[in-house]
Amino acid sequence: MKRDALAIIIHPYKNILVPEMNLRESINIFAENILDITDKHNGLKLNLVLPAYFLQYVDPLTLSRLREIQKRDSLEWLSSGYTEPFLSFSPHWLSASNIKFGIDVFEDMVAYRPEGYAPPFSNWEPSMINLLRNCGNRYALVSKSILPKEVQNHCGYWIAEDGGSTISIFPASTFHYHMAPKNINDWIDKQVLADPDKSDSTKLIAIEYFVPLIKKDNIDPYPWIQSLADASETFLLKYRTIRLQDFPNLASPRGLQYIPSTLAINRNDKNEEPYFFNYLHTFDQVGIVQRKMMDVADNLEELNNVKDIIPILKELYLSQDINRYMPAGVNGGFTNIYDRLWTYSKLIGIENVLHKRDKKKGGQIRIADYLRNGTKCIILSNKSIKLYIDYKNGGQIFELDYRERNINICAVFKPKSEGIPRIISFNKTRAGFMDFVLEDNCVIDDFKLKPKNTTEFTNGYFDYKVKKTNTGAKAILSRQGRVTLDSKDYPLFIEKVFGLEGDISSLSFAYQLSNHSLTEYSLRFAIETTFSLLGIEKGLVEIVCEDKRLNLDITKNLCLENITSFKIQDSFMGVSIEFSIQKPIDIWIIPIFDTIDGRNIIQGLSVVISSKVFLGENAVWSLMGKIQLKKIRIKGEIFNEI
Amino acid sequence: MRSEALDITIENRGSILWLILSGPFHIEQVPNIREKIRGFIDDGNLEIVIDMEDVVEVGDGVIPMFLNALNYIRGKHGDMWFVFKNDVVSKAFFQYKHIFSIYPNEKTLTSRGVIKTMLRRGVQMSRKTGIRLSRSVAIFLLFIIMGWFFTLAFIVYEQNKQIRKQEAEIDALIQWKENAVIEVKNLRNSIKPFKQLGLVKD
Secondary structure, three states: OOOEEEEEEEEEEOOOOOOHHHHHHHHHHHHHHHHHHHHHOOOOOEEEEEOHHHHOOOOHHHHHHHHHHHHOOOEEEEEOOOOOEOHHHOOHHHHHHHHHHHHHHHHHHHOOOOOEEOOHHHOEOOOHHHHHHHOOOOEEEEEHHHOOHHHOOOOOOEEEEEOOEEEEEEEEEEEEOOOOOOOHHHHHHHHHHHOOOOOOOOOEEEEEEEEEOOOOOOOOOHHHHHHHHHHHHHOOOOEEEOOHHHHHHOOOOOOEOOOOOEEEOOOOOOOEEOOHHHHHHOOOOHHHHHHHHHHHHHHHHOOOOHHHHHHHHHHHHHHOEHHHHOEEOOOEEOOOHHHHHHHHHHHHHHHHHHHHHHOOEEEEEEEEOOOOOOOOEEEEEOOOEEEEEEOOOOOEEEEEEEHHHOEEOOOEOOOOOOOOOOOOOOOOOEOEOEEEEEOOOOOHHHHOOOOHHHHHHHOOOOEEEEEEOOOEEEEEEEEEEEEEEOOEEEEEEEEEEEEEEOOOOEEEEEEEEEOOOOOOEEEEEEEEEEEOOOOOOOOOEEEEEOOEEEEOOOOOOEEEEEEEEEEEEEOOOOEEEEEEEEEEEEEEEEEEEEEEOOEEEEEEEEEEEEEEEEEOOOOEEEEEEEEEEEEOOOOOOOOOOO | OHHHOOEEEEEEEOOEEEEEEEEEEOHHHHHHHHHHHHHHHHOOOOEEEEEEEEEEEEOOOHHHHHHHHHHHHHHOOOEEEEEOOOHHHHHHHHHHOOOOEEEOOHHHHHOOOHHHHHHHHHHHHHHHHOOOOOHHHHHHHHHHHHHHHHHHHHHHHHHHHHHHHHHHHHHHHHHHHHHHHHHHHHHHHHHHHHHHOOOOOO
């Protein structure tokens, strides 16, 4: 009697960073639960989707028991790579390397090379067909939601093609544990009835069940798998459980399907996003992290010595993981400050290793389309600091890496999503050295409202020059514009210089404001830099103003007048940011809060260097200063999660 | 934008400033690059290497700009070198290859000394002949060859010394002979009158 096929795919997942110990415990709990179920149901066949690095945390005895089940053809492994590479966001060679390495790890750990690939979040790219074939994969498992609606009810598999390369596609119904159907028998029967193909061919019902390794609530995901396993024994006459690789022996593909570039945002059936690339880039910070990852990957690709590169590549695979580039609310993904800084930390660590290999001294200047958006930016770097200047957008520093601590201190997120996808824009990016020209009676509360007439210099195009000597590197930016003060327009020329000296972790800056007219006017000039400091939430950030320690109250703004030096010390991240200014200025320290998922989350600390400026006829006003970054003792460990 | 298509990296390697260019080098970018190079020279960088291996297109005004820059830096007693081996840039520089110092890669440029040239030559020869020597064998053979040379030199030296001694002896004998001849002549002259008188038989 003909029986249709039921493919049960269990997919444990982890969206957030967790300590390795917790991951080890969770993955072993998962493996034990699976073994319990398979022990009770000997005839049950399961498919397991795992990134290969999970296997390295499974207890060896448990792993050997899983291998036994696999040897008796009751278990098939599917791979998503060594980690879960974001295929659309990563260079092809890196994705291929990640997938191949994952398959190699599977072979080492369980003596099996997975033939099936499950792209994370069903992130499909037509060009990946060739990539998967070259890695040895024969088929891919995706969510039904990425197929055209008219074929989603088909109970079979398809052939996808791109440029002559083909691969089998198994579409599955995907469930999170809290949305799985209670009556599985009825659900399966409904799927079969809904199949438009009424011929005698064997049908395939594929269920992909997501099991969270790190639970956020009290719902136990395993009873549903148990109930599915129990149900499989009641409908043995109608359906039999199979491994996905066995189904092509039972039935032919339904036909050809072209699947365009797509992604299922929540891994499930309900929320497929065809223009996900644009959607993701409407968010802040994700583009900068991704560009950094691609830049590191480009530098790594040039290395020939394969032996040395493997530990570095493993770090890059972790940074390439799709979960780092998805908006997962307050708990994970790039919207979470810790997660974001963790990714930066891995990438900066790799850059430091490459920098040491090259043995460069005295700094480097790069002018390149780093943001891959058609416009150049200036990158000044030495052994200790790396800064990225967008001279076309107000000469802002959109990334400031303190390499000795592997941190980016200017990675503040703004949750407001823009309509047009841009990597950096004035309304979105909370960068460093954003210049504002304000009315001279402007105070800290007025500043927070950000008057619109100040945008000419805040996001205007600056001309640039670069200077390089044996001991240092400098970028000189200048712009001639106008300011509107008291409803009148005045000409203003701003020149600003950023400089690095030798390999010192010190950023020198200088501003010169010039009035080339015969009209006198006064204004308040403000330079805003927003710092991403993990210690703020934990109460481990202190302000030291001319040797006096001040408690940082994150519910209030802080105003310091007529000072020439102050420090911000974050003992959670182990960094001290020390400002020295050549003349007395006012400092406004404004904690930045945003509401995400109904919670008030502190994103960072905005430091505004502000001064009243009087410009007489043909007058020049200047300001020079230095930001020194120093290591201080860290309280606890950071960035050692996985 | 054509005037900004080129990626530029500027760094110091030792005392030399490296300017690494990548992408299409259009004529619109010539003023920008010229200004940068002049700026670096004016800042005191008198040894500049321009790495154009990743340049994919060379516009018309590029070579004259580099000629200009080369003149400028040589006028300040500095020098400029180029590193590339790709076809596009090689073709653009072909007419001027006797003017510019061009190297295929960084390794060739940095190994310009005698010893490094010898090492490089050694590698080339071993590839050609298939003969590979270990360091200890090479040092041993070097000692042997040097020993031969020293021995040869010593023999030549000794023989030279011997010849000089013999020459000196010959000179001394010749001198004695000449002196003897003169003395004999003098003695003959002194007894000539006695011969003429018949007191002494000839």
